[in-house]
């Protein structure tokens with residue numbers, strides 16, 4: 001002990017070491033028993049410290065996550081309808097969509113006599129309709145009568161494409177190969193949890209000219225037959241020339257999305273209802289601008305915001 005104290009009284013210049021030597025000493029200093037600059041006990045302490053520190057941190061994080069998950073339900077969104085980000089005004093979408101390479105494009109352009117050319121569009125539709133054409137439907141899917149009220153909780157109404165969808169079927173190429181007629185474009189209302197349409201009837205139609213007289217008459221007629229409980233769909237040419245070129249349209253299976261499919265509550269097997277718009281005799285060789293709208297009292301049309309309506313162009317060579 002005395003010896004050691006004596007030694008430390010003097011300043012002894014450490015032996016000059018080469019780079020390699022000093023590195024080796026850093027790795028393992030046999031004099032002090034230090035490994036990487038720390039003794040075994042020091043390493044043990046620091047490891048213990050970090051072990052406890054991170055365990056506490058992980059525990060805290062897990063506890064917070066558990067509290068957070070307590071407030072969520074896997075089947076329904078926490079924020080619904082107007083309090084949610086997507087809001088309570090559904091958008092309208094169309095299929096088939098143009099190739100992804102051009103995200104901005106809404107142009108459906110094909111040559112009906114060119115098999116390879118129409119194939120892209122037909123494949124897109126086939127893919128989209130796969131879910132609809134499945135043979136083994138889930139137990140929750142039941143046949144419903146048109147315009148019936150909402151189903152029992154957890155049940156959904158079947159959206160089957162029967163022969164009556166002709167010519168908007170795969171067998172007939174969805175109309176794309178028809179040398180005279182035009183294609184079928186499928187429309188779909190975006191799903192919004194718990195959203196129920198406020199159906200138009202003769203007493204709540206808009207007074208201004210936002211709704212065509214033609215549609216108003218259709219609503220009145222449908223109400224008389226007690227068949228007005230649907231989200232109506234209309235498609236028309238945007239400009240006077242387009243209105244002329246678009247020709248007659250047929251809506252399959254019905255003029256809109258019927259009441260039995262609402263509300264969507266994330267039921268197993270739920271499929272959005274579809275309306276296939278068959279362009280029966282569109283003019284060829286010109287570009288036709290088309291706007292389709294969905295009509296219910298609680299759907300507001302905002303083209304910039306892509307709410308309640310959808311725009312696309314059709315060109316058939």
Ligand SMILES: *[C@@H]1O[C@H](CO)[C@@H](O)[C@H](O)[C@H]1NC(C)=O
Nearest residue numbers: 146147148149150226229259
């Ligand atoms: C659905 O319910 C409404 C009232 O809630 C009723 O007026 C209507 O007739 C019902 N429709 C059917 C098809 O049962």
Ligand SMILES: *[C@@H]1O[C@H](CO)[C@@H](O)[C@H](O)[C@H]1NC(C)=O
Nearest residue numbers: 198199200201202203204297
């Ligand atoms: C029409 O719809 C409104 C709700 O938008 C409802 O209050 C009214 O009773 C309905 N009128 C008829 C005749 O069904």
